[in-house]
Amino acid sequence: MAARDSFARTSGLRTTEHLAGTIEKAQKRPEAGGNCWALNDFHAVPDLFMTLRLYNTLSGQLDELAPSDGNELRMYACGPTVYDYGHIGNFRTFLQVDVLRRFLRLAGMKIRHVMNITDVDDKIIRNAAAAGVPIGEYTPLYEQAFLDDLDSLQIERPEILARATAHIPEMVDLVERLSAAGAAYRTGDGDGAGIGTGSWYFRLKAFPEYGKLSKKDLEGITDGARVDVDEYEKDSARDFALWKATKPGETSWETAIGTGRPGWHLECSAMAMKYLGESFDLHAGGEDLMFPHHENEIAQSESVTHKPLARHWFHVRFLLVDGRKMSKSEGNFYTLRDLLLKGYKASAIRLALISVPYRHQLNFTFEGLTEATNAIDRLRTFVSRLKKAGLAEGTTEPLQSAAEKAEAGYFAALENDLNTAEAKAPIFDLIRTVNSALDAGVVLAGDRDRVLAVLDQFDAVFAVIADRDAEPTKSAVAWAQSQGFAEKIAPQLLVAQGLSDEEIDALIAERNLARKQRNFKRSDEIRDELAAKGIVIEDAKDGVRWKRK
Numbered sequence: 001m002a003a004r005d006s007f008a009r010t011s012g013l014r015t016t017e018h019l020a021g022t023i024e025k026a027q028k029r030p031e032a033g034g035n036c037w038a039l040n041d042f043h044a045v046p047d048l049f050m051t052l053r054l055y056n057t058l059s060g061q062l063d064e065l066a067p068s069d070g071n072e073l074r075m076y077a078c079g080p081t082v083y084d085y086g087h088i089g090n091f092r093t094f095l096q097v098d099v100l101r102r103f104l105r106l107a108g109m110k111i112r113h114v115m116n117i118t119d120v121d122d123k124i125i126r127n128a129a130a131a132g133v134p135i136g137e138y139t140p141l142y143e144q145a146f147l148d149d150l151d152s153l154q155i156e157r158p159e160i161l162a163r164a165t166a167h168i169p170e171m172v173d174l175v176e177r178l179s180a181a182g183a184a185y186r187t188g189d190g191d192g193a194g195i196g197t198g199s200w201y202f203r204l205k206a207f208p209e210y211g212k213l214s215k216k217d218l219e220g221i222t223d224g225a226r227v228d229v230d231e232y233e234k235d236s237a238r239d240f241a242l243w244k245a246t247k248p249g250e251t252s253w254e255t256a257i258g259t260g261r262p263g264w265h266l267e268c269s270a271m272a273m274k275y276l277g278e279s280f281d282l283h284a285g286g287e288d289l290m291f292p293h294h295e296n297e298i299a300q301s302e303s304v305t306h307k308p309l310a311r312h313w314f315h316v317r318f319l320l321v322d323g324r325k326m327s328k329s330e331g332n333f334y335t336l337r338d339l340l341l342k343g344y345k346a347s348a349i350r351l352a353l354i355s356v357p358y359r360h361q362l363n364f365t366f367e368g369l370t371e372a373t374n375a376i377d378r379l380r381t382f383v384s385r386l387k388k389a390g391l392a393e394g395t396t397e398p399l400q401s402a403a404e405k406a407e408a409g410y411f412a413a414l415e416n417d418l419n420t421a422e423a424k425a426p427i428f429d430l431i432r433t434v435n436s437a438l439d440a441g442v443v444l445a446g447d448r449d450r451v452l453a454v455l456d457q458f459d460a461v462f463a464v465i466a467d468r469d470a471e472p473t474k475s476a477v478a479w480a481q482s483q484g485f486a487e488k489i490a491p492q493l494l495v496a497q498g499l500s501d502e503e504i505d506a507l508i509a510e511r512n513l514a515r516k517q518r519n520f521k522r523s524d525e526i527r528d529e530l531a532a533k534g535i536v537i538e539d540a541k542d543g544v545r546w547k548r549k
């Protein structure tokens with residue numbers, strides 16, 4: 001199990017560090033030897049594991065992904081705007097980026113992954129004003145909730161998290177460079193525009209390549225036609241706001257380019273280039289960000305650097321819920337916490353959201369979630385059965401080759417544009433084969449080690465076998481109780497949460513004693529009492545284990 005240890009979660013951000021603008025994560029990771037995809041401390045299968053071919057929105061084809069400096073893959077992923085709790089559509093994107101980074105790390109690749117936290121934008125300013133608090137008091141709750149949700153879903157934290165409000169000087173500097181390059185202008189009093197007086201805009205005419213990423217059929221560019229909001233869907237290309245003049249009383253910064261606040265697009269360009277350089281390997285985000293956000297990032301950056309901002313653009317398709325677009329008005333809108341409170345396990349939510357490859361539309365349904373729950377049960381039951389089996393030394397040819405075949409199929413599927421659906425299939429085939437062999441009593445200890453090693457590689461990316469489900473559920477229940485949403489908590493969770501870990505341990509100790517004293521009546525009573533409260537106990541050779549159902 002040494003392999004899994006190198007993927008042990010590191011603690012990452014904590015609230016006490018909240019005031020720091022940027023937090024670099026100390027991370028345990030296997031070091032890559034140059035540009036090669038060596039497996040390091042993983043069970044060696046280097047021949048199977050050569051290249052990741054990943055769809056590149058910019059080139060419109062599958063491109064091989066490797067660090068351009070031969071050492072470290074530098075990637076940027078657009079992060080959350082912290083004005084609300086994250087919904088499963090957001091998390092599908094973050095999970096698929098997690099699949100990408102976990103697979104790269106499984107390959108021994110060194111990664112420098114930067115994610116922004118947007119803590120100032122139109123929506124935040126509006127919501128904070130409605131709540132009657134400054135934005136600096138409004139966003140920390142949602143930022144922490146986001147980080148907690150990442151932990152619940154076993155999403156690894158990026159090496160660098162960067163808050164927009166902590167990078168105002170870098171953004172001002174970029175506007176000044178754009179201005180010097182003739183790609184930014186400031187609206188003055190009485191220019192007749194009516195919007196954004198004193199604001200800075202990007203001059204679209206200065207960047208003829210605008211639209212090269214989304215390949216949208218943009219209508220003719222009208223010089224000087226402006227758009228002031230952070231998000232817009234129109235296909236007509238217009239000059240967009242870089243820096244917005246503010247009205248009295250609004251959140252603002254006094255800077256060399258005037259008093260105001262940054263537009264949303266500007267922050268990503270400024271922070272990405274600060275931490276990754278003017279040109280880096282990969283930029284990721286949900287497909288809804290492709291236009292205008294990513295086009296605008298490209299325009300802002302490349303107009304001054306004349307280098308490609310990112311060589312590779314990775315976009316995750318949005319999901320449907322029960323075949324329809326997820327929306328609050330449709331009543332099919334779910335946050336992660338909504339699903340945890342309905343009694344679904346965090347691991348099942350993770351598996352349901354990653355099982356469909358990132359470029360395919362995922363239709364999220366509760367049946368799908370139940371299937372994921374069952375699949376995880378199969379995986380965990382199998383691992384526990386295999387570990388417990390008393391086996392003679394040695395290996396058998398059929399099981400060694402079955403393991404090898406599963407491993408090869410798994411890596412081949414992930415190397416092929418991260419095909420998670422195809423990567424899962426050989427693993428479940430292997431489980432069927434080994435279960436039959438266990439039934440027939442023909443598994444040897446060396447087979448078990450080999451099969452567990454393959455499952456470790458699977459879990460290095462899928463991260464669902466190791467059972468870390470209790471904590472997210474417990475936290476969600478506590479959160480709902482503290483926020484006054486107790487009615488949203490599924491009854492079975494309340495029953496299971498009714499006993500603390502210590503109380504369960506005490507009951508199990510009492511049951512052990514009763515059994516030792518051959519008081520089977522009491523021992524059965526305790527078992528039944530625990531079962532009624534959703535606690536399953538399992539008598540193993542090395543003692544009694546328990547879990548919450």
Ligand SMILES: [Zn+2]
Nearest residue numbers: 078079268293
């Ligand atoms: Zn962004």
